[in-house]
Amino acid sequence: MARVPTRVEAVVILGAIALPWVLPGPYHRHVLVLAGLFTLMALGFDLVLGYLGELSLGHAAFFGIGAYSTALLTRHLGVPFPVDLGLAALLTGIFGFLIGAPSLRLKGPYFAIVTFGFAEILRLVALNWTSVTRGPMGLPDIPHPRLGPWTLASELDYYYLVLVLVGVAVLVTRRLLDSTVGHAFLAIRENEELAAATGVPTFRYKLIAFVIGTTFTGAAGSVYARYVHFVDPTALSFYYTVTVVSMVIVGGQGSVAGTVLGALVFTLIPEYLRVAERARLVIFGAFLVLAIVFLPEGVRGLWRPGTAARRERVPA
Amino acid sequence: MIALVLQQVVNGITIGVVYALIAVGLTLVFGILDVINFAHGEFYMLGAFLTYSLAVRLGLDYFVALGLTVLGSAAAGWLAERFTVRPLEGRHRFTVVLSTLGLSIFLQNGALLWWGPDPREIDLSWGARPLIVGGVVITLLRLAVLATGVAIILALTWFIRRSIWGMAMRAVAGNRDAAALIGVPVQRVYGITFALGTALAGVAGGLLGAMFTIEPSMGEWAVVKAFSVVIMGGMGNVPGAVLGGIVLGVAENLGAGFLPGGTSYKDGIGYAILILVLLYRPQGLFGRRA
Numbered sequence: 001m002a003r004v005p006t007r008v009e010a011v012v013i014l015g016a017i018a019l020p021w022v023l024p025g026p027y028h029r030h031v032l033v034l035a036g037l038f039t040l041m042a043l044g045f046d047l048v049l050g051y052l053g054e055l056s057l058g059h060a061a062f063f064g065i066g067a068y069s070t071a072l073l074t075r076h077l078g079v080p081f082p083v084d085l086g087l088a089a090l091l092t093g094i095f096g097f098l099i100g101a102p103s104l105r106l107k108g109p110y111f112a113i114v115t116f117g118f119a120e121i122l123r124l125v126a127l128n129w130t131s132v133t134r135g136p137m138g139l140p141d142i143p144h145p146r147l148g149p150w151t152l153a154s155e156l157d158y159y160y161l162v163l164v165l166v167g168v169a170v171l172v173t174r175r176l177l178d179s180t181v182g183h184a185f186l187a188i189r190e191n192e193e194l195a196a197a198t199g200v201p202t203f204r205y206k207l208i209a210f211v212i213g214t215t216f217t218g219a220a221g222s223v224y225a226r227y228v229h230f231v232d233p234t235a236l237s238f239y240y241t242v243t244v245v246s247m248v249i250v251g252g253q254g255s256v257a258g259t260v261l262g263a264l265v266f267t268l269i270p271e272y273l274r275v276a277e278r279a280r281l282v283i284f285g286a287f288l289v290l291a292i293v294f295l296p297e298g299v300r301g302l303w304r305p306g307t308a309a310r311r312e313r314v315p316a
Numbered sequence: 317m318i319a320l321v322l323q324q325v326v327n328g329i330t331i332g333v334v335y336a337l338i339a340v341g342l343t344l345v346f347g348i349l350d351v352i353n354f355a356h357g358e359f360y361m362l363g364a365f366l367t368y369s370l371a372v373r374l375g376l377d378y379f380v381a382l383g384l385t386v387l388g389s390a391a392a393g394w395l396a397e398r399f400t401v402r403p404l405e406g407r408h409r410f411t412v413v414l415s416t417l418g419l420s421i422f423l424q425n426g427a428l429l430w431w432g433p434d435p436r437e438i439d440l441s442w443g444a445r446p447l448i449v450g451g452v453v454i455t456l457l458r459l460a461v462l463a464t465g466v467a468i469i470l471a472l473t474w475f476i477r478r479s480i481w482g483m484a485m486r487a488v489a490g491n492r493d494a495a496a497l498i499g500v501p502v503q504r505v506y507g508i509t510f511a512l513g514t515a516l517a518g519v520a521g522g523l524l525g526a527m528f529t530i531e532p533s534m535g536e537w538a539v540v541k542a543f544s545v546v547i548m549g550g551m552g553n554v555p556g557a558v559l560g561g562i563v564l565g566v567a568e569n570l571g572a573g574f575l576p577g578g579t580s581y582k583d584g585i586g587y588a589i590l591i592l593v594l595l596y597r598p599q600g601l602f603g604r605r606a
Contacts, residue, residue: 049410055410055413102595103595105595106594106595106598108409109346109352109409109551110547110551110594110598112352112413113352113543113547113590113594114590114591114594114595116540116543117543117544117587117590117591117594118587118591120540120584120587121584121587121588121591124583124584124587238536242417242421245410245413245414245417246414246417246418249410249411249414250414278428278429279425279429280425281421281422281424281425282421282422282425282426282429284421284425285418285419285420285421285422285423285424285425285426286418286422287418288414288415288417288418288421288422289399289400289415289418289419289422292404292411292414292415292418293399293400293403293404293415296407296411
């Protein structure tokens with residue numbers, strides 16, 4: 001179902017393409033690359049939280065798996081660029097299946113905690129399986145991607161690569177939500193028992209959403225490893241999960257626009273807070289609490305306040 | 317060999333009692349407020365620093381410092397509930413997860429800013445004196461930690477079973493609306509429960525702080541261990557959390573002592589228990605299926 005983009009969407013797309021030229025200089029572009037990667041992660045995460053109403057606290061693990069996959073594939077096997085990205089996404093999806101299949105039998109806080117547990121175990125494996133991961137020393141010298149005659153090396157190259165991936169993820173999410181699968185997602189989110197009673201195989205759909213979400217995240221990890229040339233166990237740290245959860249909840253869950261907005265806000269704020277140096281994360285923590293307490297509908301609710309319908313998006 | 321196993325078991329029980337204190341605080345808050353407090357570990361960390369400041373910097377007696385730590389941690393918890401949990405009442409439960417995560421980032425990095433990253437120690441001159449019972453060595457400090465921990469758990473059990481606030485807490489846990497109808501001040505019960513939970517975490521920090529080094533990041537692993545214990549015991553189940561704490565303490569010490577590569581994966585034992593219990597017995601090892 002090819003749909004002609006609306007005027008607003010066209011402006012957003014053109015704006016995204018023009019953005020690195022409006023904000024010149026490598027530093028701003030670097031921040032934009034990070035924002036794009038986080039957007040990709042957040043889109044995958046929001047499939048589970050925003051559309052299925054389950055909070056996964058293990059998302060950093062999938063980012064890490066994507067990053068380590070690309071590091072190992074390029075360093076040991078010399079796998080060329082788009083192939084390693086595809087394989088990394090696929091491998092992450094397989095891990096997503098293996099972790100999601102048992103975890104999604106649980107709900108609410110139990111699901112949140114079990115995904116957290118899986119992620120921490122994988123982090124410990126990355127830290128301690130030194131013969132493969134070199135432990136805390138990490139894997140250096142991950143080459144820049146080469147595409148025919150071009151080498152993607154500058155912040156600008158990476159920005160457009162990430163932009164393409166975000167575009168693909170948005171399209172996949174849209175298509176999915178417009179399909180029967182998407183309708184099943186909404187049915188599950190609004191009332192899982194009812195959905196199950198009317199014959200929706202709820203578990204299977206949850207697993208589909210989870211696996212697709214993890215592949216997005218794995219792709220983000222893969223590009224991240226290329227971008228920084230290096231991966232170590234901190235790629236699996238809980239900090240990434242918290243950041244992504246913040247992006248989606250503060251941005252406004254269950255909406256692509258809210259997620260993108262949240263990702264921008266939560267990349268820009270910690271980056272620009274670097275001027276505060278050691279107080280940076282103290283301010284960030286306080287900001288997070290204040291944002292949640294004072295923005296009940298996320299950043300997105302700021303200019304469209306008070307619509308009760310939107311508040312009902314995720315059942316309390 | 318048997319003496320060695322026994323030694324690990326005794327060490328495990330000592331640590332396990334402290335794990336139990338942390339976990340009981342977490343499970344109380346979950347059972348009564350229906351909130352997972354991700355900042356729980358930071359109150360453990362703050363408790364350790366508070367005891368350190370009072371006992372080492374101000375030179376107070378260790379046990380006096382511990383008592384003051386209980387009060388300080390309770391006050392901090394009361395404030396935290398007031399400003400990060402209560403405003404989110406009636407909102408989606410994930411919002412509370414995120415606000416307590418924000419609080420955790422705030423407190424941990426605040427501690428880093430205030431006290432710096434260097435590890436601190438509470439050095440008690442009497443603590444290292446060993447007692448030997450049947451081939452098992454236990455230092456006076458560990459014995460004191462064990463005794464204090466057990467005393468607190470007994471006092472808490474009395475509080476929950478017999479005191480008026482304990483009854484109010486149980487009433488709210490059972491049926492919040494019915495409790496409110498018969499005049500239980502639900503909000504105040506929430507505040508008291510949260511304060512009680514953080515006081516338990518704080519005193520646990522003061523106790524383990526005398527055995528290990530104190531640093532701003534110490535709350536991270538504490539909250540994870542507390543999760544495993546709470547899950548093992550069944551969420552919201554206080555006696556389950558006490559038993560779970562001791563089981564985890566012993567399992568970790570035996571694992572580190574006897575499994576190959578045990579020390580590097582020692583912290584993984586908690587996660588493994590957590591996942592296995594959640595997948596196969598989500599109501600907890602000691603709970604009944606709801």
